Amino acid sequence: MSRLIAILTREGRWFWPVLFAATWLVSTYGRDAARALDARWLVKYPAAWRLPLKGEISTAMDWLVEEANFGLFTFRELTRGISWLIEIPYDFARSALIEGFERGQGSNAVEIAPSLSWIAVIVAVVAMGHYARNWRLAALVGGCFAYLVIFGQWDSAMVTLASVLIAVPIGAAGGLLLGIAAYRWPLFDRILLPVLDLMQTVPVFAYLVPILFLFGFNAVAALVATIIYAMPPMIRMTTLALRTVPDEIREFGVMTGCSRRQLIWKVLVPSAAPGLMVGVNQVIMLTLNMVIIASMIGAGGLGYDVLTSLRRLDIGTALEAGIAIVVMAIALDRLSQAFAERARTEMHDPALSAGWIRRHRWLSTVVAVAAATTLAGLLVPAVQTYPEPMMITTGPFWSDLVRYINVNFFDQFEAFKTFLLWYFLLPVKRFLGGVPWTWGIGVMTLVGWRFGGWRLALLTGGLSLFIAVNGLWPKAMITVYLCGVSVVIASAIGIPLGVLSASNERANRIVGAFIDTLQTLPSFVYLIPVVMLFRVGDFAAMIAVVLYALAPAVRYAAHGVRNIDPQMIEAGIVSGCTRWQLLRRIKLPLAMPEILLGLNQTIMLALSMLVITALVGTRGLGQEVYIALTKADSGRGIIAGLSVAFIAIIADRILSASARHARARLGLE
Amino acid sequence: MEKPVKLDCRNVWKLYGDAADGFLDNRTSEPTAEEIHAAGLIGAVRNANVRIHDGEIFVIMGLSGSGKSTLVRCLARLIEPTAGEVLFEGRDLLRMAEKELIEIRRKKMGMVFQHFALLPHLTVLENVAFPLEIQGIGRAEREARAREVIELVGLAGREAYYPRELSGGQQQRVGIARSLAVGPELWFLDEPFSALDPLIRREMQDEFLRLQALLHKTIVFITHDFDEAIRLADRIAIMQDGVIIQVATPEQLVLSPASEYVAEFTRHIPRAKVLSARTLMRAGPVDGATAGEVAASDRIEDIAARVVASELPFGVVDGAAGVIGSIGRQAVIEVLAGIQHRP
């Protein structure tokens, strides 16, 4: 025994094999052994020992909503105020885009003005495309929106767009203000940073639950969640962009006699505009992602269409709505990127002395078209609302295609699925599922200690203990299992792709385009084809997670290999390495720190996706969060969400520490 | 008849490092470079003393990393010196309240930066008008004033351009126009021409001299280029490792460098560029005929052609004092030929 401990703690080479073998033994025979010893608590955390944390959080939330009072106003009044502030512009946007303006309530409502016609909206996006870059972009975004109208997705898409139009400005402005505050007051920055870190690892559903509780099951709650979700990258980009404004520009501002406020708003923020626009682009993409998730809690829109049709297994409809999401994501992404670039490269306007209408020709056109189509729409309804008979639906086509694939290739898909399930997924599941909580915590502590000394050991051990004392150990192990297999497969595909694209320009372009596309897609969309081909279950979830989490594995590996000092590679070539040796002996080891960081990102994405796959029936912590959501049980949701976050934090700290080790070993630090 | 002192910098120190703050307190003697280094500090500026007079071009010259930028930023209080006083028109900038400092910067100081520091989102006109906008001056007035200065630096017609559409030289003209828009009395320029190509740099130096002849500002000009310093300066301060090792006119620097280090800079400088008629002349009343007169402050380079072409010597005139000596062909030729002259 003491020899075992000595091996585990000192002899580096044997650490992992011995730890693995011991864990395997415990996993396989632990249950029987515990029964023989009459110590069931060793393997199954006794219900009596659970901390009543869930209940306490729920009680605290109740108190907050029912009784909390800040003197001038109660907490409930505060949330109502926020609701009101968001609701007014949101209702306006919905009215303007799709519902029309009405006066009065319910059935007595009288329409006082129609919404913008579909023609006006399309002309507006075309105008923005042309203004931001050129006719090609105009054609692209115009085509995207034409798709929405022709394929009958317009109404849902406009509801989604209304959410985006409200959430993006609020998220961007909020992120900007917090970012500026963090830039100005280092203390605030130090407080904010860990909060942002945590927010990036807590799955969105976890804070959806308390938000639902505070704001009710409606569109405002969805928007609040969306804004909170989309804000952190804007905060980070803002502080980063402000810090990277050249010193001379800041000094110029001071020398000109700017007050502090002038310095921030007239000098620093405009100079940081290109960086800030990157942040806005991220806010848009995250907002779109989240708006779609949030549409399940009352906002409606495209996400709602996808989810309901997926639940009905109506693949055709789901796919059409899914493509509509993708199309919209592409249009918004390209448009915002073009605006960002325009801010960087704008040239002077030769028409400066021309009249107002010529200088603002696009704005005038859009206003004119909007007015004309509104009037014409009163006479010819098709101008106002795209006529139904002219819509095309591809739903039946997709359904047929799926049927065809399933009829003709069922055996192949099934064989593939069964093979992976039997020989990979299930053994891993059995192995991890058998690890008793006591041993698991011990292992996490040991691994933490090995990589980061006692501090990391305390952290990893403590966080695992948190999961156990809340009775979530078995569910956590399922999450770890699904996440683990997905990450292994994503790395097995992604790292070779990354290495390939680092050494081959053509491969780089193809892989790059592929990865870019994957990253523009809201996470939700991945579910559709996967469910279509493999139906619901662990396997389908695993494929969706792999697709979603692939990008960082590729990116970081490519980056790592590309950044190797060329002299190292030349040294290898000169000493006569074959290409394979070059790869295995030089490139991979030197790129290892970056690859580990990529692995880290892959794990984060996989964990966040796992909560989404719970929508189509995977188990584990994601399911727990989802159940809490449907039951509006905030205590349960928060605990489960924190548990996911803690798994993410454990993985993050251990991988970062090992990346640091690797860098130190390679003398890169 | 020295002009009044505009900016007086007394015992200014700037140390970088964690322990910088208390380091200079309670010391009887000045810390040496070794002591500073041993304390883990960087002595970016060490005990700097300079007095800058009204209307002069004061150049601070030193190699990269010698502390020029740090010193000029201390003079403008863009960074807080570790110790010392900076008196602007007799009042200590370092003890001044923020409000008053802002007022002085708005009305009395201007600064030009090495990398131009133009605001990328503003046009040329808006950039130049920016300092006026900060003061709350209305659009019509500030744009009219900005147009005047743009005209002055020769950029008329480019008002609507963005900085990225201009060449480096043009961008620095915008930087200069912008710093002049408020009509400052004290003008800081931190290596304004160092980022430009040599040809453009010469052109900009001429432009700078032309502007100064027109405007008579008090100027603190930073450069690492000794030729530039010689060309522009009324007086030069040479910096080395954070210390000002000599303050003198270009001529004095060349004739009596304070150290081997300074002498190294001056070695390749043609004497004709720095020596004045006063230095070279034979003092005393002129007897016999002269070919004409030159001013005592004229540099040999500028009068050489005339003097060499004539057989007769020229009288040297010093303003009110009248003729104070004479200068002949022989002396000028020796200088031009690089023959070492008596100091």
Ligand SMILES: Nc1ncnc2c1ncn2[C@@H]1O[C@H](COP(=O)(O)OP(=O)(O)O)[C@@H](O)[C@H]1O
């Ligand atoms: N913020 C700072 N922190 C630490 N050292 C600095 C800082 N700024 C300048 N220095 C150091 O002070 C010295 C002088 O720098 P600087 O004034 O920029 O020189 P110059 O303008 O003559 O090239 C250099 O050694 C530089 O490394």
Ligand SMILES: [Mg+2]
């Ligand atoms: Mg400098």
